Amino acid sequence: MKSTDAIIIGAGVGGLSAAAYLAQAGRGVIVLEQDRHIGGTAHVFRRSGFIFPTGPQSVTMPGYISDSLCELGVGPPCFIRDCFQVRRGSMDVMISVPLREISEQLSKIFPEEQKGIMAVINVLEEVMTALDVLKPEDLIEQAGTTNSAARVILHWGSIPARELVNSHLHDERLKDLLGSQGTDETEMSVVLLAQMWRFMSKEGIWYTRGGICEVPELLAMRVRAFGGEIRLGERVERILIHAGTAVGVELSGGARIRSHLVISDADYKETILGLLPHDVITADKHEEITRMPLTSSAYTIFLGVKRELVDICAFRGHHLLVKLKEGKPIPWELKRPIPEDFLQDEIWLSWWSRHDHKLAPPGCEALIIKVTAPFDHFAPFSGGGNGQHCEYYYSMKEEMAGALVSAASGLVPGLPDAVVVREVATPLTYKERGHRSAGSVAGWSWRFDDFPGQTHSLTFTPVPGLLMVGLQSFTRLFYGGMGTSLYSGRYAADIVLSGTE
Numbered sequence: 337m338k339s340t341d342a343i344i345i346g347a348g349v350g351g352l353s354a355a356a357y358l359a360q361a362g363r364g365v366i367v368l369e370q371d372r373h374i375g376g377t378a379h380v381f382r383r384s385g386f387i388f389p390t391g392p393q394s395v396t397m398p399g400y401i402s403d404s405l406c407e408l409g410v411g412p413p414c415f416i417r418d419c420f421q422v423r424r425g426s427m428d429v430m431i432s433v434p435l436r437e438i439s440e441q442l443s444k445i446f447p448e449e450q451k452g453i454m455a456v457i458n459v460l461e462e463v464m465t466a467l468d469v470l471k472p473e474d475l476i477e478q479a480g481t482t483n484s485a486a487r488v489i490l491h492w493g494s495i496p497a498r499e500l501v502n503s504h505l506h507d508e509r510l511k512d513l514l515g516s517q518g519t520d521e522t523e524m525s526v527v528l529l530a531q532m533w534r535f536m537s538k539e540g541i542w543y544t545r546g547g548i549c550e551v552p553e554l555l556a557m558r559v560r561a562f563g564g565e566i567r568l569g570e571r572v573e574r575i576l577i578h579a580g581t582a583v584g585v586e587l588s589g590g591a592r593i594r595s596h597l598v599i600s601d602a603d604y605k606e607t608i609l610g611l612l613p614h615d616v617i618t619a620d621k622h623e624e625i626t627r628m629p630l631t632s633s634a635y636t637i638f639l640g641v642k643r644e645l646v647d648i649c650a651f652r653g654h655h656l657l658v659k660l661k662e663g664k665p666i667p668w669e670l671k672r673p674i675p676e677d678f679l680q681d682e683i684w685l686s687w688w689s690r691h692d693h694k695l696a697p698p699g700c701e702a703l704i705i706k707v708t709a710p711f712d713h714f715a716p717f718s719g720g721g722n723g724q725h726c727e728y729y730y731s732m733k734e735e736m737a738g739a740l741v742s743a744a745s746g747l748v749p750g751l752p753d754a755v756v757v758r759e760v761a762t763p764l765t766y767k768e769r770g771h772r773s774a775g776s777v778a779g780w781s782w783r784f785d786d787f788p789g790q791t792h793s794l795t796f797t798p799v800p801g802l803l804m805v806g807l808q809s810f811t812r813l814f815y816g817g818m819g820t821s822l823y824s825g826r827y828a829a830d831i832v833l834s835g836t837e
């Protein structure tokens with residue numbers, strides 16, 4: 337049995353970050369990744385000359401990402417600011433601009449609501465200013481912070497954003513836009529909402545030139561340069577326990593690697609409920625973890641289109657969030673594969689190749705269409721994790737894609753006939769290829785009631801010697817998805833290097 341200082345399960349951004357910081361400090365690390373590529377969900381795929389992202393489309397906190405990479409001895413990638421637009425009826429607003437500009441745009445459309453718009457924006461700015469001065473360490477369980485910024489966060493963290501928008505605004509479109517940055521009803525706390533606006537309007541949301549895989553690839557380069565080992569195509573089947581403590585892992589081929597430190601970048605529920613022996617945690621803990629709510633999943637269509645056949649002048653930036661008809665979205669279990677059943681959804685359209693002409697062949701454009709989709713609707717069609725789903729699943733997925741593309745043509749005329757490449761990802765894809773419980777795309781639930789109070793770290797697990805990293809190792813994505821994953825690796829490495837694990 338081989339032995340090492342630390343075993344890292346998963347070569348996503350969180351796992352590679354932990355590995356890089358530990359290897360830089362001279363610790364022996366072995367990263368075991370079940371896929372044959374680096375980066376986990378932060379990866380790209382190619383079809384007939386088009387390049388699409390498998391998961392994240394953009395990053396937040398590029399300054400933090402750049403500083404971390406520099407700390408690890410490598411130059412950061414080039415980031416390009418993403419531009420977001422929301423359209424709903426006569427409302428057409430650019431939202432990736434300073435809040436004051438958003439308020440001007442909205443006050444022109446809703447002159448009678450000017451006072452309410454300013455009241456909401458003043459609160460958002462107050463919380464954003466507090467967030468500017470607080471570091472993640474201050475936000476995590478509010479460790480010892482009693483300054484005025486911490487008090488602002490404590491206060492607004494206990495108030496749902498719905499309460500804020502309802503008390504100042506009347507028009508539902510306005511409430512949804514300021515409360516969710518789109519066309520959906522807001523569900524988060526005021527602090528989380530301000531965090532989102534801080535990313536959108538102040539710090540920016542950014543595309544990574546060269547693809548979203550650049551950051552994990554740079555991390556992997558540093559892991560290897562510091563002497564760490566990364567093994568692709570190696571699935572960890574279980575975590576070995578002796579006297580209640582993690583002592584290594586067993587791979588799917590049966591080989592074992594011994595270590596007194598196992599760091600998992602895998603899905604949290606999968607790690608605790610799937611990789612640990614059943615008797616290691618109590619029945620109560622098992623139940624509690626099973627119930628922990630996640631963000632929902634998505635239904636995504638990746639399109640390669642002929643430029644001359646499609647009219648994309650509706651786009652003023654890279655991303656366009658649109659609700660084509662007023663009313664509540666038709667639930668997935670009632671949706672028929674007809675365009676009308678998608679008109680009330682929030683449809684997220686991305687003009688993907690606008691970032692870089694290399695993302696599509698000459699004369700073509702790459703587009704992405706995304707809507708929220710619940711895992712439970714797709715779960716019954718699963719083939720049980722072996723990738724072979726029921727026949728109905730494949731026809732339903734394609735028919736729904738046809739309907740959604742037709743719905744989107746209300747804004748992008750010519751779309752259905754311009755398509756030369758079409759790939760679809762459903763919640764089952766995000767579960768089986770993305771390896772995330774219930775195909776969840778953005779960590780733990782963002783709903784106000786689900787994780788009330790402050791940000792908690794889940795780095796420590798019920799098992800000594802087993803730490804968690806990755807986007808689910810904190811209850812809030814304070815640096816966005818990838819930024820938080822990167823931070824989680826550093827956070828876990830600091831615990832190990834200070835000997836407090």
Ligand SMILES: Cc1cc2nc3c(=O)[nH]c(=O)nc-3n(C[C@H](O)[C@H](O)[C@H](O)COP(=O)(O)OP(=O)(O)OC[C@H]3O[C@@H](n4cnc5c(N)ncnc54)[C@H](O)[C@@H]3O)c2cc1C
Nearest residue numbers: 346348349350370376377391392393572602806807817818
């Ligand atoms: C559709 C989608 C859209 C997203 N959009 C954004 C976005 O726009 N911006 C953003 O910042 N974030 C986004 N995210 C979140 C994104 O996942 C994170 O930002 C970040 O890349 C996650 O990194 P991670 O290391 O935490 O986890 P992952 O990327 O999930 O990596 C975990 C790794 O562990 C491996 N693994 C799991 N189990 C095992 C095992 N038993 N043995 C071996 N290896 C194992 C997996 O194969 C995977 O490679 C999105 C995610 C998805 C799925």
